[in-house]
Amino acid sequence: MSPARVAPVLDVDALLDDPDTRVVVCCGSGGVGKTTTSAALAIRAAERGRRTVVLTIDPAKRLAQALGLAALSNEPGRVAGVHESGAGRPGGGELHAMMLDMRRTFDEMVYAHAEPGRAGTIIENPFYQTISSSFSGTQEYMAMEKLGQLAATGEWDLIVVDTPPSRSALDFLDAPQRMSNFLDGRMIRLLSAPARAGGRGLRKIVGAGFTLFAKAVSTILGGQLLADASAFVQAFDTMFGGFRERATATYALLRSPGTAFLVVAAPEPDALREAAYFVDRLSADDMPLAGLVLNRTHPVRAQLSATKARDAAEGLRGAPLAAAVLRLHADRVDLAEREERLLSRFTSAHPAVAVTRVPVVANDIADLDGLREIGSRLAAGDSEEPAAAAPGRALRSAR
Amino acid sequence: MAPVVTATSSQPSRPKLLRIAWVLWISTGAVRYSHVVTDGPGALMRGHCSQRLIPFRRPGGRKLRNLTDVTSSAWPAALSAARLHVVSGKGGTGKTTVAAALALALASGGRRTLLIEVEGRQGIAQLFDTPPLPYEERKIAVAPGGGEVRALAVDTEAALLEYFELFYRLGMAGRTLRRMGAIEFATTLAPGLRDVLLTGKAKECVNRRGPDGRPVYDAVVLDAPPTGRVVSFLDVTKAMADLAKSGPIHSQAAGVVQVLHSELTAVHLVTLLEDLPVTETLETVDELTAAGFPIGAVIVNRVRPQWLPDRSVAAAANGRVDAERIRAGLSAAGLDLPADVIDGLVAETVDHAVRVHAEGIALSRLDDGPPLPRLELPQLVDGVDLGSLYELAETLVEQGVAVHTLSGAAS
Numbered sequence: 001m002s003p004a005r006v007a008p009v010l011d012v013d014a015l016l017d018d019p020d021t022r023v024v025v026c027c028g029s030g031g032v033g034k035t036t037t038s039a040a041l042a043i044r045a046a047e048r049g050r051r052t053v054v055l056t057i058d059p060a061k062r063l064a065q066a067l068g069l070a071a072l073s074n075e076p077g078r079v080a081g082v083h084e085s086g087a088g089r090p091g092g093g094e095l096h097a098m099m100l101d102m103r104r105t106f107d108e109m110v111y112a113h114a115e116p117g118r119a120g121t122i123i124e125n126p127f128y129q130t131i132s133s134s135f136s137g138t139q140e141y142m143a144m145e146k147l148g149q150l151a152a153t154g155e156w157d158l159i160v161v162d163t164p165p166s167r168s169a170l171d172f173l174d175a176p177q178r179m180s181n182f183l184d185g186r187m188i189r190l191l192s193a194p195a196r197a198g199g200r201g202l203r204k205i206v207g208a209g210f211t212l213f214a215k216a217v218s219t220i221l222g223g224q225l226l227a228d229a230s231a232f233v234q235a236f237d238t239m240f241g242g243f244r245e246r247a248t249a250t251y252a253l254l255r256s257p258g259t260a261f262l263v264v265a266a267p268e269p270d271a272l273r274e275a276a277y278f279v280d281r282l283s284a285d286d287m288p289l290a291g292l293v294l295n296r297t298h299p300v301r302a303q304l305s306a307t308k309a310r311d312a313a314e315g316l317r318g319a320p321l322a323a324a325v326l327r328l329h330a331d332r333v334d335l336a337e338r339e340e341r342l343l344s345r346f347t348s349a350h351p352a353v354a355v356t357r358v359p360v361v362a363n364d365i366a367d368l369d370g371l372r373e374i375g376s377r378l379a380a381g382d383s384e385e386p387a388a389a390a391p392g393r394a395l396r397s398a399r
Numbered sequence: 400m401a402p403v404v405t406a407t408s409s410q411p412s413r414p415k416l417l418r419i420a421w422v423l424w425i426s427t428g429a430v431r432y433s434h435v436v437t438d439g440p441g442a443l444m445r446g447h448c449s450q451r452l453i454p455f456r457r458p459g460g461r462k463l464r465n466l467t468d469v470t471s472s473a474w475p476a477a478l479s480a481a482r483l484h485v486v487s488g489k490g491g492t493g494k495t496t497v498a499a500a501l502a503l504a505l506a507s508g509g510r511r512t513l514l515i516e517v518e519g520r521q522g523i524a525q526l527f528d529t530p531p532l533p534y535e536e537r538k539i540a541v542a543p544g545g546g547e548v549r550a551l552a553v554d555t556e557a558a559l560l561e562y563f564e565l566f567y568r569l570g571m572a573g574r575t576l577r578r579m580g581a582i583e584f585a586t587t588l589a590p591g592l593r594d595v596l597l598t599g600k601a602k603e604c605v606n607r608r609g610p611d612g613r614p615v616y617d618a619v620v621l622d623a624p625p626t627g628r629v630v631s632f633l634d635v636t637k638a639m640a641d642l643a644k645s646g647p648i649h650s651q652a653a654g655v656v657q658v659l660h661s662e663l664t665a666v667h668l669v670t671l672l673e674d675l676p677v678t679e680t681l682e683t684v685d686e687l688t689a690a691g692f693p694i695g696a697v698i699v700n701r702v703r704p705q706w707l708p709d710r711s712v713a714a715a716a717n718g719r720v721d722a723e724r725i726r727a728g729l730s731a732a733g734l735d736l737p738a739d740v741i742d743g744l745v746a747e748t749v750d751h752a753v754r755v756h757a758e759g760i761a762l763s764r765l766d767d768g769p770p771l772p773r774l775e776l777p778q779l780v781d782g783v784d785l786g787s788l789y790e791l792a793e794t795l796v797e798q799g800v801a802v803h804t805l806s807g808a809a810s
Contacts, residue, residue: 031490213581216563217588319731323728328751335780
């Protein structure tokens with residue numbers, strides 16, 4: 001393997017311990033283990049002495065229980081059972097966790113920014129109810145909003161953010177802008193009253209087509225929906241400035257040096273492709289990327305080639321256990337080889353991105369110890385040291 | 400990391416050695432490759448893998464279907480009659496790959512299928528290694544036995560404009576409107592509208608007939624949104640409730656509802672043998688049943704072989720592996736390995752057993768759920784290229800995946 005292909009190792013502990021690291025954002029496509037990674041990073045940071053809060057989005061039930069998140073609270077709650085001695089540091093760390101309630105976050109924003117008396121009107125609007133619960137970008141927008149709120153309190157040494165389970169990691173960055181465009185009201189005014197709004201210039205460009213389009217839209221969507229939408233946007237108009245300001249401030253926070261993006265990917269082609277898109281995007285937007293977490297890898301633990309193992313298994317008679325062990329090892333070598341191949345494809349396109357591999361944990365995470373185990377695997381950085389990692393692990397599991 | 404001088408120093412050569420071993424293994428004929436000609440963009444290579452030395456076995460003594468064993472319960476006749484195959488699954492389960500393999504499998508033996516994607520991610524183009532697909536039906540692959548697969552990446556905005564064109568002559572304004580974001584705005588305003596348009600497009604492809612009066616496609620495979628969203632995606636009736644109570648889209652939607660709730664449709668769910676994907680699959684089965692959608696098969700993806708004998712699994716999963724017996728067995732085969740390698744093999748065996756054990760639990764949860772046809776696809780170690788898609792399609796065909804002859808199904 002050429003040395004150029006070897007990615008720098010991501011030092012997770014250095015990242016978590018650095019007092020300048022204030023926000024860690026875990027991104028990646030759906031199903032790669034972002035929520036678990038976020039929780040594992042947060043508990044590790046807390047136990048290394050930082051006052052940490054983790055913002056999770058839709059955690060699996062058992063993970064939520066492990067974090068003491070029985071119900072949506074939308075405010076951080078302290079996690080019991082965290083070792084707060086802080087690895088010899090004075091002060092000690094703490095872990096707080098919360099689960100995003102997007103509807104409530106949205107409502108709170110409306111109450112905070114609307115003129116008194118207007119808030120109620122907005123919240124009761126049927127169109128608002130659709131937007132705040134099912135618009136495809138709402139979750140991302142509200143996650144950013146919540147991050148902004150948590151950062152604004154100044155209470156936390158470190159905020160770890162999970163991102164919504166969208167197909168594409170890019171959605172997290174794009175959704176707020178899309179939402180903002182949507183809420184800015186120009187289009188709805190055009191649609192609900194094309195004759196008055198938008199100004200002559202625009203009308204001239206699109207001409208009669210727009211009138212027809214507006215008619216088509218209102219035929220399809222129905223007068224009521226448009227009327228609701230229009231009422232909503234009018235009521236929203238006065239607070240829109242405040243919304244946009246906040247979104248801009250949060251975006252600036254994401255670009256600040258105190259933020260570190262971690263891109264999480266499974267060793268699968270799709271997930272790594274998404275990770276590559278995301279890395280490119282972060283660099284295009286000058287956003288601080290800390291590295292790639294290659295999650296659920298299968299490192300080889302015994303130095304023995306697949307061919308040799310298979311050949312030996314073929315020749316074994318009367319030792320079924322040994323034959324099985326050889327075959328499962330050969331499969332594992334193939335799998336590890338495939339994972340390394342996929343990673344080296346990523347690394348040759350993005351040679352500067354630091355990587356940490358997290359060997360798979362077969363069971364689902366059900367408690368804090370499970371999260372601690374993931375945390376130590378995250379921090380072990382490059383775990384591709386087959387023979388070395390094996391003895392301790394084998395002895396531990398053999399007892 | 401620091402104390403591991405010996406391991407790291409020997410490391411750089413290892414991947415290279417493995418690659419050589421791999422190539423040698425292929426060249427010995429353990430893996431055969433043959434070629435299939437195509438006129439689609441890029442030459443397709445078809446890979447065969449004859450790695451299946453031992454049938455997969457699962458804990459509890461239950462023997463999984465041998466992959467060459469065609470069982471009617473894997474793909475009952477009712478599924479052969481379906482013309483619209485909706486494929487969903489939890490994120491990360493390989494939904495798009497399975498949808499593509501299914502389209503290939505259904506096209507084999509001289510059929511024509513259409514593979515539709517609706518999420519604007521160009522997943523099909525990436526899978527088939529072609530440039531991004533435009534919004535038009537395009538031949539992308541030749542199926543074994545002379546069939547063909549076409550693909551369509553539905554662009555919602557284009558679909559909406561196309562739809563408007565049917566009823567209102569927007570002319571050149573359409574493009575300007577799109578640039579202004581007006582189209583996106585309209586679909587954002589009513590998220591249901593987007594879904595109605597997408598399912599409407601799929602239904603149109605299912606029903607379209609050629610000059611000879613026969614359906615253009617033997618089957619249409621829809622790479623649908625993930626399990627979390629698939630029920631609301633398909634629930635056109637509900638979406639329509641948010642829209643105007645009359646008008647052109649309403650009469651079209653009625654036809655879509657009819658197709659989606661008939662035996663013309665089958666909703667397949669892709670899962671892995673892991674806790675969360677199985678949970679989501681079972682939940683989605685309930686939701687689909689409640690909403691009255693016909694459920695097709697549960698497709699278990701990335702199934703890996705079990706090498707340990709069933710009786711050893713539970714003990715090994717708890718860390719009890721007889722290292723001495725392994726060492727002695729290997730030694731008898733002339734393989735005298737150093738202690739650290741044996742330790743490594745033991746650790747890998749524990750990992751394997753823990754996984755097999757967890758898979759057994761996941762599998763029995765599926766067994767305890769509603770009885771549904773079940774298909775299995777193996778984990779392909781070299782599963783990154785186009786050849787592997789053909790391999791998966793072949794595995795599906797071996798499990799009985801097929802379409803009825805049109806004379807029987809089309810009416």
